[in-house]
Amino acid sequence: MRKLTELFLRKGKQKQEVENPGNIYIYKSKEEISTILITTFDVNPDHLEEIIVTTKRRLSGKNDRLIYLTNNPDFAMFRRHGVIFEYLPPLIEQRLHATDMPWQAYLRERWGLLLAKWRPRRVLAYGTTIDTFLEAAPATTVRKAPDTLKS
Amino acid sequence: MKLNILFIADVRFEGGTSTALAVEIQAAARAGLKTGLLAVKGPLLDHPYPMHPGLRALLDGGATERIDPETKVEADLVLLHHPTIMSNRVTRRISIRAQHLVMVLHHPMVDRLGKVQYDLARIINNCRWAFGVNVLLAPVSAIVRDALPRRLPAGAELLPEDWTNLIDLGDWPRRVDGPPHNPVVIGRHARPDKLKWPGSVADALRIYPADRSRYTIRILGGDSFLEELYGQLPTNWEILPFAWTGIPEFLQGLDFYVYYHSDSWSEAFGRTILEALAVGLVTILPTHFQPLFGDAAVYAAPSDVERVIDKFINDVEAYARQSALARDFVSRHHSADLFQQRLERLFGIARPRDSAVERASMIQPLPIRHVLFASTNGIGIGHLAQQMAVAQRLPEGLKPVFATMSYAMKIAANEGYHAHFLTHHRGIDAAPEDWNDVLAEELFDLISHLRPAVFAYDATAVFDGVAAALAMDPNLFSIWVRRPMWRESHRRFLQMANAFDAVIEPGELADEFDHGPTKEMRDKVFLVPPVLHLEPNERLERTAARLFLDLPEGMTVVALQLGSGSNFDMRGVRNGVLKALLDRPDTLVLDIRSPIRADLAPDEPVGPRHRIVELFPSFRYSRAFDAAVVAPGYNTFHENILGAVPTLFVPNEADEMDLQLNRARWAELGGFGLLMRRDHGLPHVDSFVERLLDPAERDSMAARCSSVIWTNGADQIADFIEDHARILRTDWDITKGA
Numbered sequence: 001m002r003k004l005t006e007l008f009l010r011k012g013k014q015k016q017e018v019e020n021p022g023n024i025y026i027y028k029s030k031e032e033i034s035t036i037l038i039t040t041f042d043v044n045p046d047h048l049e050e051i052i053v054t055t056k057r058r059l060s061g062k063n064d065r066l067i068y069l070t071n072n073p074d075f076a077m078f079r080r081h082g083v084i085f086e087y088l089p090p091l092i093e094q095r096l097h098a099t100d101m102p103w104q105a106y107l108r109e110r111w112g113l114l115l116a117k118w119r120p121r122r123v124l125a126y127g128t129t130i131d132t133f134l135e136a137a138p139a140t141t142v143r144k145a146p147d148t149l150k151s
Numbered sequence: 152m153k154l155n156i157l158f159i160a161d162v163r164f165e166g167g168t169s170t171a172l173a174v175e176i177q178a179a180a181r182a183g184l185k186t187g188l189l190a191v192k193g194p195l196l197d198h199p200y201p202m203h204p205g206l207r208a209l210l211d212g213g214a215t216e217r218i219d220p221e222t223k224v225e226a227d228l229v230l231l232h233h234p235t236i237m238s239n240r241v242t243r244r245i246s247i248r249a250q251h252l253v254m255v256l257h258h259p260m261v262d263r264l265g266k267v268q269y270d271l272a273r274i275i276n277n278c279r280w281a282f283g284v285n286v287l288l289a290p291v292s293a294i295v296r297d298a299l300p301r302r303l304p305a306g307a308e309l310l311p312e313d314w315t316n317l318i319d320l321g322d323w324p325r326r327v328d329g330p331p332h333n334p335v336v337i338g339r340h341a342r343p344d345k346l347k348w349p350g351s352v353a354d355a356l357r358i359y360p361a362d363r364s365r366y367t368i369r370i371l372g373g374d375s376f377l378e379e380l381y382g383q384l385p386t387n388w389e390i391l392p393f394a395w396t397g398i399p400e401f402l403q404g405l406d407f408y409v410y411y412h413s414d415s416w417s418e419a420f421g422r423t424i425l426e427a428l429a430v431g432l433v434t435i436l437p438t439h440f441q442p443l444f445g446d447a448a449v450y451a452a453p454s455d456v457e458r459v460i461d462k463f464i465n466d467v468e469a470y471a472r473q474s475a476l477a478r479d480f481v482s483r484h485h486s487a488d489l490f491q492q493r494l495e496r497l498f499g500i501a502r503p504r505d506s507a508v509e510r511a512s513m514i515q516p517l518p519i520r521h522v523l524f525a526s527t528n529g530i531g532i533g534h535l536a537q538q539m540a541v542a543q544r545l546p547e548g549l550k551p552v553f554a555t556m557s558y559a560m561k562i563a564a565n566e567g568y569h570a571h572f573l574t575h576h577r578g579i580d581a582a583p584e585d586w587n588d589v590l591a592e593e594l595f596d597l598i599s600h601l602r603p604a605v606f607a608y609d610a611t612a613v614f615d616g617v618a619a620a621l622a623m624d625p626n627l628f629s630i631w632v633r634r635p636m637w638r639e640s641h642r643r644f645l646q647m648a649n650a651f652d653a654v655i656e657p658g659e660l661a662d663e664f665d666h667g668p669t670k671e672m673r674d675k676v677f678l679v680p681p682v683l684h685l686e687p688n689e690r691l692e693r694t695a696a697r698l699f700l701d702l703p704e705g706m707t708v709v710a711l712q713l714g715s716g717s718n719f720d721m722r723g724v725r726n727g728v729l730k731a732l733l734d735r736p737d738t739l740v741l742d743i744r745s746p747i748r749a750d751l752a753p754d755e756p757v758g759p760r761h762r763i764v765e766l767f768p769s770f771r772y773s774r775a776f777d778a779a780v781v782a783p784g785y786n787t788f789h790e791n792i793l794g795a796v797p798t799l800f801v802p803n804e805a806d807e808m809d810l811q812l813n814r815a816r817w818a819e820l821g822g823f824g825l826l827m828r829r830d831h832g833l834p835h836v837d838s839f840v841e842r843l844l845d846p847a848e849r850d851s852m853a854a855r856c857s858s859v860i861w862t863n864g865a866d867q868i869a870d871f872i873e874d875h876a877r878i879l880r881t882d883w884d885i886t887k888g889a
Contacts, residue, residue: 024589025585026581026585026586026589027582028582029582029584030581033580065580067579073565073570075560075572079558084574084580086572086574087560089564089570093569096569097569100552101600101601102600105600110596113596116592
């Protein structure tokens with residue numbers, strides 16, 4: 001399972017060696033659907049509605065699905081407009097729980113998985129870009145308790 | 152960490168093995184020894200038993216330290232209780248250095264019919280592989296010793312003396328001397344198991360006679376299996392359920408202790424017999440127990456039991472003599488005080504000079520473990536709220552992390568929890584099979600980075616994606632918490648229980664009205680009392696709650712909480728109830744909306760006495776309410792009953808929901824609340840509201856509700872998670888893994 005994701009993450013650099021990650025495409029049975037991923041990291045909540053309204057008006061075709069990627073835990077605006085959304089914990093949460101897991105590795109893998117899941121034909125960014133978001137994630141600081149094995 | 156003794160055991164055993172272990176831990180603590188307890192999940196028990204309460208009490212009381220499988224330990228003695236826990240290799244690396252490794256054999260290797268009970272050679276091999284030292288075998292009795300092969304497996308040695316069961320005589324006060332009752336009270340206790348009973352009904356009735364004019368037969372640990380075994384039971388048999396507490400009191404109420412079991416069973420020792428002897432009961436046993444208990448008991452064939460009892464009834468002095476012999480035997484051979492002497496004699500472990508200082512110096516924090524709480528829900532909040540109830544009860548050292556499909560994820564994040572959101576196929580217009588593949592990836596990804604010790608899943612539906620992710624890590628202890636009151640259409644999910652290590656069912660007050668499919672699975676789950684996120688006494692006082700909600704004094708406040716309405720249209724009910732309430736000039740309606748309701752169009756109050764509020768958890772403020780009109784979902788129903796809020800229940804009767812109607816019926820018929828069905832009662836809404844607001848009716852409902860005895864099942868679930876978060880697993884064979 002993990003292998004599949006790792007292969008996909010190499011896609012950008014080694015296109016010719018990449019296995020087809022299609023078997024985790026979320027619309028495998030609905031080939032007519034195409035998707036656009038819109039990142040909205042750190043966007044001022046007051047501007048969110050306008051972004052949704054504008055992108056829906058300009059981008060959505062009959063078979064298009066817009067997927068908004070947010071780091072705001074309040075999903076009310078997305079729900080109000082009936083759009084699809086994904087959530088990644090914001091930097092403040094990552095720092096609060098920094099020792100829980102290797103955030104940078106996780107978020108990079110998660111981003112790869114989201115690309116495989118949605119296979120977007122376009123990725124649009126409002127606010128912080130995905131690259132900046134991923135760069136900012138805490139490096140590995142998993143805590144060690146006394147007297148525990150190192151392995 | 153340096154210890155005198157590291158105890159290693161499957162702490163879920165219900166019977167004598169755990170009790171014997173508890174006595175040893177207590178005795179070691181009294182001697183000032185430094186000990187730890189490493190819990191193992193062995194292959195013998197499938198049922199999701201919790202930790203034996205006696206052992207948990209010792210951990211909670213600090214008599215011994217909980218040991219995490221990853222903690223480095225150096226111990227003078229490792230005491231491994233019960234051979235079967237090492238039937239497989241340990242499934243994670245441990246770092247335990249033992250001066251001596253003793254395996255206490257609580258069960259014969261071969262039973263009375265010659266059937267091999269465990270593979271000693273394999274067990275010894277697994278022990279040496281895990282601990283790197285030879286194994287000293289410690290049979291608990293001559294029966295177990297005699298069942299060992301003459302030539303032991305390589306790496307095994309036999310201790311020169313038996314590791315006899317010990318008992319703390321202070322916990323088993325002697326019965327008051329006096330003549331037997333009339334009718335004579337004959338009793339026995341054992342865990343519920345057919346093998347613990349005579350194989351034939353004829354023998355059973357010879358041993359436990361049906362003549363009610365002469366005998367009362369008192370059985371602790373009886374169950375429906377006795378009727379399966381013997382047919383209709385005699386009317387003088389009093390059956391009590393198995394219990395861990397109150398045993399000394401039970402025994403003190405008997406005149407004779409009479410214990411016979413199936414010919415197919417080999418009783419390695421008979422701890423229950425020891426308990427009866429400790430209390431000073433005249434104890435009658437089959438002759439094969441004579442080598443174990445000598446003159447402390449009386450031995451007879453089944454046909455002679457009545458004659459022996461008669462003899463003692465007619466000879467008060469003989470009865471007193473036999474009673475004294477029993478107690479004295481236990482004191483000389485099985486007193487817990489002998490434990491320290493045994494340790495010093497066999498292993499040179501002496502009582503430390505300054506035990507208090509040494510014990511205090513050993514306390515070290517346990518490594519942090521994560522508990523991943525996963526839940527479904529989407530439009531609802533119930534599963535997430537229940538998980539938060541459990542999460543807030545976890546001890547320091549266990550960190551909850553949430554992964555939920557609920558749009559209310561922010562509630563967990565706002566409480567300071569690390570939270571993730573997972574999409575549900577309905578919310579993204581995906582085919583379930585495609586979505587399941589993705590869900591498996593997403594969960595696996597989170598699990599592999601977080602490395603939780605426990606995965607706790609709260610939902611009715613178990614998706615293939617969840618099962619697939621769990622299958623990737625057999626050492627991740629997985630729990631499915633599912634509430635009862637299922638509809639028949641949910642039955643297909645029952646089989647998904649196999650994907651989990653344990654199923655926990657939070658109880659229902661309206662249990663008798665549950666006829667759903669989960670009812671059949673009761674014997675396979677760990678049942679806990681109803682779970683509440685907030686307990687009734689954690690609510691704000693009435694004045695403070697009214698102040699917070701800015702409610703004017705003198706008004707009758709009715710909370711209206713009918714759910715999101717996305718799968719069962721409650722608009723008519725809402726409008727009807729609102730009108731009926733607001734027609735009363737002294738009434739104010741607090742219309743409580745879900746923070747994630749589907750209907751997000753702005754809506755306006757219909758008047759000055761109609762307040763629309765978003766509250767979570769609304770129960771915190773419920774002392775401000777004089778009455779409520781709610782849909783009886785699991786959480787709201789139990790909150791309102793246990794919080795004694797006079798309530799009109801309007802069930803959501805959508806096919807996909809639980810049996811809310813049955814809950815409401817229970818409340819209505821028991822006088823705990825009122826029931827109005829949308830399609831039946833709406834035309835009469837005025838009279839329902841009138842009844843709800845009648846002061847006498849409200850007082851009566853509140854009084855009935857206040858009489859319900861309840862403890863929060865969330866405490867038990869949190870304990871269960873704590874005990875399994877630091878468990879060493881040998882319940883599967885890692886050598887055959889992928």
